[in-house]
Amino acid sequence: MMSEERHRLHPITAVIELVKTLKEAILPLIVIVVANGLGREKTGNFWLDNISIFIFGLFIVFTAVAGLIKWKRFVYWFEDGELRIEHGLFVKKKRYIPFERIQSLDYTEGIFHRPFGLVKVKVETAGGSGKDQAEAELTAVTRAEADRVSLEIAEAKRLKRMPADGGVATAGTEERVAMPELPAEEETARTVFRMGNRDIVFLSAISGRIGLIFSGMAVLLSQFSDILPYELIFDELAAFVKFGVFLVALVVLAVMLVGWVISVVWTFLSFYGFQVAFDGDDLFISRGLLEKKRMTVPLKRIQAVRVSENPFQKMFGYRSVKVHSAGGGEEAGAVISLFPLVKQERVHELLGELFPELELGAELARTPDRSRPYFYRIDFVWMIPVIGLASWFLFPYGLLTLLLVPAAILLGMWQHRSAGWAISGRQLTVRWRGFALQTVYVFRRRIQSLQVRQTVFQKRKDVATVNASFKSGTGASVAPMRHIDRSDAERIMAWYDPQHRKGREAIPVNGGAAHE
Structure with missing residues (x-):
C-alpha cells in the first residue's frame, strides 16, 4: 500500500507567507501610514498620534501568526492513488487529488528557497483553475521531497497502466514495487534549446x-x-x-x-538561464536568476504553435515561438514562451524536433487583391473624428494628424500582403499581421470552432472572414483569416465539417498534442 506518512512543509513557509501577504498589501499599508502619519497635526495623545504605526504593527503580527499556523497545520501524504492535503486551524480543509488528474509539477526557487535548498511545487491538473492558480501548492519543500512527489505520481501512473496478469502489482494493491532505477526528470530530459x-x-x-x-x-x-x-x-x-x-x-x-x-x-x-528540455512526453522550461522557475508542459495539452516576428526581430534575423496550452498556465491565457528569441534559420529545425508532424513549409494561399481596401477602410471610422477635432482645436499643429491617413493605408496594404492560409492534411496554417507577423499552426481536432462572417460590404466583393478558435488556458484564442475569397471560406468549412472525415485513417497515438 502507498505510504501514508504525513509530511510537513519547511519552517521557512511562515516567513514566505508573511512576505507574500505584505507584498500584496503594501500599497494600502503605505496609504494608511502616510495618510495617518504625515500631514496630521499632533494631538498630544500618544495613541492617536501613532495609530498608523499600531495598525501596521498589528497587521504584521497577525500575518506572522497566520503564516505559522499554515506551516504547523499543513500536511500532505500519499494514499490510494491520491495526493492528499490537509490544512486549516478552525476550519480544517482537505483536498484529495487523484494521480491520474495531475498533469504537471512546476518548481519555483525564490530568494527564500535557495539558501535552504528548497523549492515551491505547483500541482497542475487537467482543467486547472487558470492563471497563477494551481490545483495545490507546496510552498516550501526540499528538492528531494519535490522529486519524491514526482516519483510517487510517476510510479502510480506506471503501475496503473500495467496489465493485471503481468505479475506486477497495480496501484492500490498492498505490495509496492520499488523503483530505484527510475531517474529524476531532469536526468532523462534532453536539452533542445538554451538562450545565451x-x-x-x-x-x-x-x-x-x-x-x-x-x-x-x-x-x-x-x-x-x-x-x-x-x-x-x-x-x-x-x-x-x-x-x-x-x-x-x-x-x-x-x-x-x-x-x-x-x-x-x-x-x-x-x-536568465532560459532553457527547454524534452523527454518525449513533456517539455520542461526553466528560467530566472533571483527566482528560478521550472514549468512542465505536457505535449498533450498543447493546442497550437505560434511563430511571431516583429520588425525589430526581422531586422536581426530572429523570431519568437509560443505555444497555446489548455488548462491553467503561468502566463496570460496560457500562451507560453517556448523560444522567446531564436534565429530564424533554427525555427523549423527546433519545431520539427518537438512536433515532427507539423507541416512548416506549406505554401500559403494569398488574400485576393480585391479585398485590399477592407484592411484599412475600417480605420477611417475612428481617424476622421480624431483628425477633425485635432485640426479644429489644435490648429495648425492638429493638421499633422492628417498623416494618419497614409499611415493607415500603408499599414493595411502591408497586412493584406502578409496574410495567408493553408490546409495541409489535418493541419491548418494561418498567417496575419497586426504590427508583428503571426503564424499559427493548429491541427483540426484542436480547433474548437470555425466561424464564417460576411458583412454587406464583403458580399459586394464576394469575400468573407473565417475565425478559427482553439483553446488557450481556460479561454480561447482566435486565428483570423480576414477577407478571403468566399469559395475559400466554404472550402475551409468543408474541411472542418465532421461529415467529411468519416472513414479516414485512425489518429496516431504517438506524437503528443500537436498531432491529430
Whole structure:
C-alpha cells in the first residue's frame, strides 16, 4: 500500500507567507501610514498620534501568526492513488487529488528557497483553475521531497497502466514495487534549446515591458490621489515648462530611458538561464536568476504553435515561438514562451524536433487583391473624428494628424500582403499581421470552432472572414483569416465539417498534442 506518512512543509513557509501577504498589501499599508502619519497635526495623545504605526504593527503580527499556523497545520501524504492535503486551524480543509488528474509539477526557487535548498511545487491538473492558480501548492519543500512527489505520481501512473496478469502489482494493491532505477526528470530530459546571455540582453532591449513599468507607476500614484498636492505640482510644472520645450523634452527622454533600463533589467532577470528540455512526453522550461522557475508542459495539452516576428526581430534575423496550452498556465491565457528569441534559420529545425508532424513549409494561399481596401477602410471610422477635432482645436499643429491617413493605408496594404492560409492534411496554417507577423499552426481536432462572417460590404466583393478558435488556458484564442475569397471560406468549412472525415485513417497515438 502507498505510504501514508504525513509530511510537513519547511519552517521557512511562515516567513514566505508573511512576505507574500505584505507584498500584496503594501500599497494600502503605505496609504494608511502616510495618510495617518504625515500631514496630521499632533494631538498630544500618544495613541492617536501613532495609530498608523499600531495598525501596521498589528497587521504584521497577525500575518506572522497566520503564516505559522499554515506551516504547523499543513500536511500532505500519499494514499490510494491520491495526493492528499490537509490544512486549516478552525476550519480544517482537505483536498484529495487523484494521480491520474495531475498533469504537471512546476518548481519555483525564490530568494527564500535557495539558501535552504528548497523549492515551491505547483500541482497542475487537467482543467486547472487558470492563471497563477494551481490545483495545490507546496510552498516550501526540499528538492528531494519535490522529486519524491514526482516519483510517487510517476510510479502510480506506471503501475496503473500495467496489465493485471503481468505479475506486477497495480496501484492500490498492498505490495509496492520499488523503483530505484527510475531517474529524476531532469536526468532523462534532453536539452533542445538554451538562450545565451547575448540573446537575453537583446530580448530585454526589445521586450516592450516599459509599458508595464509606466502603468505600474500610474497605479502607484493613483493610490495617493487624495494626499498628493496636485495644484502645487501643476504650478511647479507650469513654471518648469517656461524654461523651454527642449529642456522638457530632455526630461521626458530621461524618464523614458530610466523606465527602459528598468524593463531591460527586469526582463534579463526573468529570462536568465532560459532553457527547454524534452523527454518525449513533456517539455520542461526553466528560467530566472533571483527566482528560478521550472514549468512542465505536457505535449498533450498543447493546442497550437505560434511563430511571431516583429520588425525589430526581422531586422536581426530572429523570431519568437509560443505555444497555446489548455488548462491553467503561468502566463496570460496560457500562451507560453517556448523560444522567446531564436534565429530564424533554427525555427523549423527546433519545431520539427518537438512536433515532427507539423507541416512548416506549406505554401500559403494569398488574400485576393480585391479585398485590399477592407484592411484599412475600417480605420477611417475612428481617424476622421480624431483628425477633425485635432485640426479644429489644435490648429495648425492638429493638421499633422492628417498623416494618419497614409499611415493607415500603408499599414493595411502591408497586412493584406502578409496574410495567408493553408490546409495541409489535418493541419491548418494561418498567417496575419497586426504590427508583428503571426503564424499559427493548429491541427483540426484542436480547433474548437470555425466561424464564417460576411458583412454587406464583403458580399459586394464576394469575400468573407473565417475565425478559427482553439483553446488557450481556460479561454480561447482566435486565428483570423480576414477577407478571403468566399469559395475559400466554404472550402475551409468543408474541411472542418465532421461529415467529411468519416472513414479516414485512425489518429496516431504517438506524437503528443500537436498531432491529430
